[in-house]
Amino acid sequence: MPETRYLKDDLDIIENRAWQERFWSIQRLAWILMLLILVSAVLGATGSGGPLATGHVDVAGGVVHYPRIARWQTTSELTVELPSQAQGPTDVQLSKDLLEVFSVESMSPLPREASTTPAGHRYTFDVNGDRRKTIVFFLRPMRAALPSRGKVTVGNGPSATLNFVILP
């Protein structure tokens, strides 16, 4: 697409209409791309709310809601819904690979005991009452991460695998 110099009728200007036409077309494609990004953001593909941003996994009769798509240095919530029959001291363990990406800022309620194990961090909560009980961990991603995995274990049940992405 060569440049042309228009030099007549009081005008001296370098043009490249073919290039400009192509750029206008690319611009229109970029607008469509921006619209798609907007729609995917509403759906949660960029984290911070939306159906795609939160993952759910069954664990020991309960459910863990976790940030499937999170943002670097933005606090996310990991909620453990315990089964209604859970009573007494209950352990929740966050795996080492999860803790390599997320820093635990706080949690609600506070655990009776927290300890470090070769597999990660173990928190022991006092669980009482008949109704559904939840434990919320406030996690802050410390670095961006491509599809990564971590594990959450509740009580003596099997570990649940969490698949997540941390966007920069």
Added chain:
Amino acid sequence: MESVIRGAAVYAVVLVIMRLSGRRTVAELTPFDFVLLLIIAETTQQALLGDDFSITNAAVLIITLFTLDIILSHVKRWRPWLGRLLDGYPTVLIRSGKVDKHALRRARVTEEDILLSARQSQGIGRLDEIKHAILETDSGISIIPRKSG
């Protein structure tokens, strides 16, 4: 290191989006454009600084942005194609009195925009008094009037 990466990433993102959104976005500032620029400035400020409000971070970011700007201006001189990619070409909207409707539509410029520029820069009130109108790479519209007499 993080400050430099943040600065470079935000600079690149803003540059690409501004370029792809079309040059009309930064042309004459209407109240809407002004609000848009204010919001963009506020949003990028948070992405640039993160949680670090130290003077060191601010200084590193400012140096990063200025350095990128200087490097880019030199690269544009050494590699003219990059300059064309970033700045584009001027587009003739009215040539020898003939309005290029296609160019107007594609560049999202209206005849009202041309007349506004003609009134402001040349004191011209009518379209048929304009010989050439050019949408410049800096988003402004240059007006060359017909010679009177």
